[in-house]
Amino acid sequence: MLATVLLMAVAAGGQAQAADCTVADPTGTPLNVRAEPKGRILSVLENGIEVQVTDETWIGGKRWVRVSADDSTRGWVFADYLDCVTMENLQKSAPMRPRMAPQ
Secondary structure (H helix, E strand, O other), X not given: OOOOOOOOOEOHHHOEXXXXXXXXXXXXXXXXXXXXXXXXXXXXXXXXXXXXXXXXXXXXXXXXXXXXXXXXXXXXXXXXXXXXXXXXXXXXXXXXXXXXXXX
């Protein structure tokens, strides 16, 4: 799987700081949204849907995140199927401007 999940800073209390993400399941199937990690399926999200990550947890070495979408869908999804961008990661990946030679 080539979907990139960028690390989020953890705030006090163990909750992740909010990050904007896009559903990016390489299989092309809708992403299951669950009541809890590995729990009952509540709904699905199609690839390309934007979500906001509000919490995270690790179960069995796998990262799960709590998300909310604009259509009021809320629940837990497997983090590997999200492509996330945070301000910190944008700054790290932004290309440096070339320096102009002194004249």
